[in-house]
Amino acid sequence: MWRSIRSISVLAFLVCGAASAQGAHDGHAAPPPARYTRTVAPYAPPDVTLVDAEGESVTLGAALDHDGPVLLQFIFTTCPAVCPALSGTFAAAQERLEDARMVSISIDPEHDTPPRLAEYARRFDAGPRWRFLTGELDDVDAVRKAFAAYVPNKMRHQPLTFLRGSPSAPWVRLDGFLSAAELVAEVRRLESR
């Protein structure tokens, strides 16, 4: 164990130096740099059936089948810091994204039953265009893996938002946290293409 601690520490030191050089952490530059990175990737969502907050079965394909923009996040209802921040951005942006469909998939499906998801949705005043999904653990894990969003311990999950402008467009992956204005701008950017 101690050896691995030491190597992690050395790695951390090196990475810290690199990150500092980029001003990646908070507190230095003004205005603050964007706190997310944007990449485009051809993710292939798997053919799985999930369950929504009303307890209805829905295939992932159907949940994502929308002509306009689709926004996807992975969350869980007992998540302390990351998910409220992700869902908070969806909540604040939903009124401004009238043509978009929003989907939040629980990465803790055994705990996040449909009633718990429904309660979480109420907490964020989720409108009718924002759907919450849970399901079998293996199916949810397959979705996470398809979006390169899988880590074994959910407490180490990353803040990610995925966007797709139309059914034939590739997915855009946003790593990090966004303001509502940034999210709306990213969606508009998809539509302008």
Add this chain to the structure above:
Amino acid sequence: MTPAAVLAALLLALPPDPELGERIYRDGVLPSGAPLAGVLHGDVPVSGAAFSCASCHRRSGFGTSEGGAYVPPVTAPALFADRRLDRAELFRELYQEVQPRTVMARVRDPRARPAYDAASLAAVLREGRDPTGRRLDPLMPRYDLGDADMAHLTAYLRTLSAAPAIGVDGARLHFATPVDAAADPEERAAVRAVIDAYVRRKNADTRGQLARPGHSPWHMDDFLDSYREWVHHEWELAGPPSTWTAQLEAFYAERPVFALLGGLGRQDWRPVHDFCERREVPCLFPSTDLPVVDEEGAYALYFTRGLTLEAQALARHLSETAHGRVVQIYRGDAAVPARAFRQALGDAVVDTELDDATSELLAETRPAVLVLWLDDAGLRELGELPETVHEVYLSSSLVDEVPASWGERVRLTYPYALPGQEDPQVYRVRAWLRSRGVARTHERLQLEAYFALSIADHALMHQAGSFSRDFFVESVEHEAENALNPGVYPRLALGPGQRFASKGCYVVRLADGSPGGIEAVGGWIVP
């Protein structure tokens, strides 16, 4: 003056009250009853419990290092003292797993700052600017807090994790294992052998670490304060559970412990649960079929919801399969799963307590499905199955021996990993037990005790000398999903506020030739 202004003036006139501050901190509720409100990411309005201080900084105030987000500690010692670089502090953020680059950078950033006072604390919470003028990450909401609210919150923060933890001093850490005197003496001895072996190994390792200062060129010296000699106590609870509260209080008065680890119960576990919540003692993973499931506390953590889980899973199983009339028979404490089963399946169930009239009831109702919340003695008393019964459901937690003549009609609720499909960690733990000369006579109970000890060990090392009970529970919640599962359950995972680590159950039937002589009927049921 408007009523609101009068209320505001009255609230401002109140002396700072840490209890009102605690409500703001934990629940996101202001003294006026309104939700705490703020702005996240610069333009996302937020309010209420999901954005309370405790949501991110946790009940303990020690913060968290969730993937991609570093949440620093806000305990009284952290806030109201100058911040300096402390390697032991860094250790608990870094040592478990590879962190994202930004989190590593943030944790290693040796930024100093002076201690907060009332004015600088108000400034950081309202404007996100710390005493050195740095802006906090936009992930920290900027809160709309009035002067009176600020005063209450500050009064609370001055107490947060400020008192030394109970049950631990500079040299020793005490913990206890509550044991129901009604438990089988052989089971008790088997579990005790695991605990003794673990504590012996742990203390030998601690002695080794503590003998090195001055000799070690390594950075471990910074973490020596994490080590304590573990002292284990067994608390035997005699008689009916109604008498346990007084016994627990007497044990605790004589020797306050930091936590209860493991436990062996055959009867209602509520007195232990209530003791843990009342005394704010973490109680980790007792082996009990009767945990408290109707209220989730802050300190009692369990493997599963016990027989209640089995009953709910069975109801789900039956509701998805065709069946005729269902009769359930129970005895004693097994009224608990019987009630859960009835609630889940509805009025279709006929149920009765096992007594002289049972055979009459069976003859009259002619059940197709029989659900028996009985142990081996109860099954013997029941005798032969009626001809009408196509399927008889038993609990694998209650039954050791299935009557041979019942054969193919038998199904069992089975909340464990299927034989041959255990987490590979089981092989490691078995080897550990073998190398310490511990005979695996009651493997399931022994592995459960091993898990309670190993996750406590893991969490305490993660805390790096910060012996806070709340932080301990949070560390366990955070780490339960890491590779510690000793194989009894398919998967163990918690999260903030979650109290049951394994959430599902199989229904199995007897199958010669299959590993363990059983095979699953359908999949893992999560009711």
